[in-house]
Amino acid sequence: MKAAIKYLKDVRLELSKVVWPKxxxxxxxxxIVIIISAAxxxxxxxxxxxxxxxxxxxxxx
Numbered sequence: 001m002k003a004a005i006k007y008l009k010d011v012r013l014e015l016s017k018v019v020w021p022k023x024x025x026x027x028x029x030x031x032i033v034i035i036i037s038a039a040x041x042x043x044x045x046x047x048x049x050x051x052x053x054x055x056x057x058x059x060x061x
Contacts, residue, residue, distance in 0.1 A: 021029075
């Protein structure tokens with residue numbers, strides 16, 4: 001039990017050293033992640049669409 005209490009005290013001590021980001025920074029970085037994720041999804045979806053159409057064309061021949 002003492003080990004668990006020491007562990008939790010150490011966790012609290014380490015968390016007090018963390019420099020937490022400002023709200024504006026969190027919002028900005030979240031938007032960047034969403035935009036990049038949407039771009040990657042669109043790119044992947046576009047390739048999937050093109051490959052599907054190419055395969056349909058090849059199988060129809």
